[in-house]
Amino acid sequence: MIVVMQPEATETEIEGVTEALTRHGLQPSVSRGAECTVIGAIGDVDAVGDLSVFSILSGVDKLVRISAPYKLVSSREGHRRSTIRVGPALIGGTNFAFIAGPCAVETPEQAAEACAAAAKAGATVLRGDVYKHRTSPYAFQGLGAAGLEILAEQKARFGLPVVAEVLHPSEVDAMVDVVDIFRIGARNMQNFDLLRACSLTGKAVMLKRGLSATIEEWLLAAEYAASSGNLNIILCERGIRTFEPATRNTLDLSAVSVVQQKSHLPVIVDPSHGTGSRSLVAPMTLAAVAGGCDGIMIDVHPHPELARCDGPQALLPDELQTLAERMWQLAAWMGREVPASVASAGHDLG
Ligand code: PEP
Ligand code: MN
Numbered sequence: 001m002i003v004v005m006q007p008e009a010t011e012t013e014i015e016g017v018t019e020a021l022t023r024h025g026l027q028p029s030v031s032r033g034a035e036c037t038v039i040g041a042i043g044d045v046d047a048v049g050d051l052s053v054f055s056i057l058s059g060v061d062k063l064v065r066i067s068a069p070y071k072l073v074s075s076r077e078g079h080r081r082s083t084i085r086v087g088p089a090l091i092g093g094t095n096f097a098f099i100a101g102p103c104a105v106e107t108p109e110q111a112a113e114a115c116a117a118a119a120k121a122g123a124t125v126l127r128g129d130v131y132k133h134r135t136s137p138y139a140f141q142g143l144g145a146a147g148l149e150i151l152a153e154q155k156a157r158f159g160l161p162v163v164a165e166v167l168h169p170s171e172v173d174a175m176v177d178v179v180d181i182f183r184i185g186a187r188n189m190q191n192f193d194l195l196r197a198c199s200l201t202g203k204a205v206m207l208k209r210g211l212s213a214t215i216e217e218w219l220l221a222a223e224y225a226a227s228s229g230n231l232n233i234i235l236c237e238r239g240i241r242t243f244e245p246a247t248r249n250t251l252d253l254s255a256v257s258v259v260q261q262k263s264h265l266p267v268i269v270d271p272s273h274g275t276g277s278r279s280l281v282a283p284m285t286l287a288a289v290a291g292g293c294d295g296i297m298i299d300v301h302p303h304p305e306l307a308r309c310d311g312p313q314a315l316l317p318d319e320l321q322t323l324a325e326r327m328w329q330l331a332a333w334m335g336r337e338v339p340a341s342v343a344s345a346g347h348d349l350g
Helices: 010-023 110-121 145-158 169-175 190-197 216-226 254-262 271-275 276-288 317-333
Strands: 002-005 027-032 035-042 061-062 085-086 089-092 098-102 126-129 160-167 179-186 204-208 233-237 268-269 295-299
Touching: 002 010, 010 035, 010 098, 027 271, 035 089, 085 160, 089 098, 098 110, 098 317, 110 126, 110 169, 110 295, 110 317, 126 145, 145 160, 145 169, 160 276, 169 190, 190 204, 190 216, 216 233, 233 254, 254 268, 268 276, 271 276, 276 317, 295 317
Parallel strands: 098 126, 098 295, 126 160, 160 179, 179 204, 204 233, 233 268, 268 295
Antiparallel strands: 002 035, 002 061, 027 035, 085 089
16 A cells, blocks of 8 residues: 655654554555655555545545455466356356346246257356346246246256346245355345355355446455355446446446456356347347457347346347357357357357
8 A cells, every 4th residue: 555645744744654554563665756755555454444544644645555455356376267167167267158048037938938048049057037136126026936946947957057146145045956156136246144145155156246336346245255265256247327328237348357357257248137128238248258258148038028027138039049159159269168069059160
C-alpha cells in the first residue's frame, strides 16, 4: 500500500503516518518528491483490517492499494489457469464449457425437450432451475422438490452433470444429491452464508456477477467460497445494471479479460440473461467466445411463447443447434479443446 500525503503536509504529519503504520506492524518507507511525499507500507496489510484508518490521519491525501485484496482466487504465477472437473466435464484451462437447458424446469416434457436439444448441441453441462429468484413475488418461483426429480431424470438420461440455482442454505441438503454445480444467482452474489454453505459441500460453485457488482466485489465474493476450502469456483458474467434500457442488462464482455488477468478461475458468459433477447444471444455468444471466455450458458425452450420464465431470451432447439455448431468451430479456432462427443458429431471443426 502507498500513502500519498497532501502537498502541504508537514514533517510532523509525515511522522504521524509512519508511526501509525509501524503500530499496525507495517514497515514504512518515505519518498519525498518535488510535489508531495509518498509513504510505502510493506507487510501484511490484510492484518490491519480496515485500511481507511490511515486515510483519516492528518495530512493524508489518499491510499493506493498495490496487492489484490483477494488471495486464493488471485492469478497465479505464470498465469496458470485452473481447470475444474465436474463429472465428465472439464471447465477452465484450455477446455470450453457449454451449458444449456431450460431457464426453469416447468414440466417433465418441457425439461426433456430442452435438455435433449442441449445435449444434441454438445452441451457439456445441463441447466434447469427448480428454485427461481424472481423480481416479482407473484412470478413463477420454480417447482421445488418436484422439479429436482425431473432434473435428476434428465441428468441420468444424458449422463451429463447439472447446474441449478440455490437460493438459501436450507435448500443445499435437498439439492446436493442431484446438483453437480450450485449456482449462486446475481441477486445472491454477496450472500456469504449461502456461498459458504455451498462451498462446504465440496461441489463446484458457479458465482454469477451481481447486478451492480464491481469486478473486485465479485472476486471478493469468490474469495469467501475459496476461503471455505473449495476452489471449484466458476465465475459467470451475466450483464450489469447500467443506464441503457435497450437490453435487459449490459453484458460486460470486457469483464472476461479483466477477470482472466486478475484471477485463475474460469469465467463463462450467460448471453441469455445478459441480453434478455433471443436475437442477441447468437452475436453475444460468438463475441464472448472470440473474447476468450471459458464457456457459455444458454437458455433453450421448446415453446418460448409458453415459458413460465424468461421466454423472450430462450432459443428454440433448432436455433441452439445452429448457434452451437458455429460456437464450437470458433472455440476450436480459439485453441480450445472440443469434447470428443462434439467432434464426433460431425461438426466441421477444421
Ligand atoms: C438464471 O440464470 O436463471 C438467473 C436467474 O440469472 P441471474 O441470477 O444472472 O439473474
Ligand atoms: Mn432466467
